[in-house]
Amino acid sequence: IHTGERPFTCGVCGRRFNQKGNLVTHYRTHTGERPFACAQCGKRFAQKPNLIAHQKTHTGRQPFTCLECPKRFKSKLSLRVHQRDHAGERPHACAECGKRFRQKVNLAVHQRTHTGERPFRCAECGKGFSQKAHLLRHRRTHGGGI
Template sequence: ERPYRCGQCGKRFGWSSSLANHLRTHTGERPYACSQCGKAFGKRDHLAKHLRTHTGERPYACGQCSKRFSQRTDLANHLRTHTGERPYACGQCGKRFSRSSNLALHVR
């Protein structure tokens, strides 16, 4: 059950705190600021990820080549260099890409 509904877009949430976080996408509020550089974020976990740019922490390691990453998504993208996976396909020509950003550049 998702009793909490956004009055702006109608999206529903199971927790009032989730709705409160979501509302920031509409208001632009960014209450979590980096003490190092001042960059602000709407979600606490986004600030936590950002802080790794200052600390140099790289908790995600590739099991094949031991390269390390600060973000889980960067590791996932890197793993495709080993597997050859190309999950993003162009709807026009069928060419496939390992990263969604490369597909977006291709489509332009």
Template sequence: DGVDSKNSKAGPSSLIDELGVQQPNTWPRKEAHWCRFCPYSSRNAFNITRHERGHTGEKPFRCDTCQKAFSDRTNFARHRRVHTGERPHQCRTCGKAFVKGCHLLKHERIHKVE
């Protein structure tokens, strides 16, 4: 994989230091799990698995209906609503429903203007 595990798990790489890139609040951390490809770390091993899929392109969740693949179970579950018609986020003012909660929040702004 081309990553020196001793150096990659010790903290931010010298290239990142040289570029002056701001690191997320991930280092130093006790009992952390480390990404094999970058300095990202998390206390939760699942977060590392999900994060590393961004590097590897792995998409283990595949829609049986349209074959679209997803790296994240949450996005896969949201996608299935396209096929089922489920719209779980409903406006309390007018009853209009949405697949995504963020679309409901945007919609609700129209009622505040009235």
């Protein structure tokens, strides 16, 4: 029965949930905890369904085909994002400057140019970076690669 009641509250941001499991999953967005690890590559996930979807990428199969070009994809989501290229869709807009993006994750990365947020820190020197790739490139300057 759906009563609309949301008795479980996040102690960090105040967001409310109807089930304790949903609160636990949400709380990981604050802690960064990723308890589900891929046995093949070690990549970690906050939610088990995301791990299961990821594991399919190791099979090499690409069952999703674009109807407008010959490209094939491992996941339905990747195909959907690709189809935005054909449609010219950029559904995610920056509230600050109006720049638009195909993927929400790219918008989030872009928004750091406005906020100055640098969540990726070098363990060796403490320098912060707005993108993980920039941190990985920087770490090579310390020698020893990644």
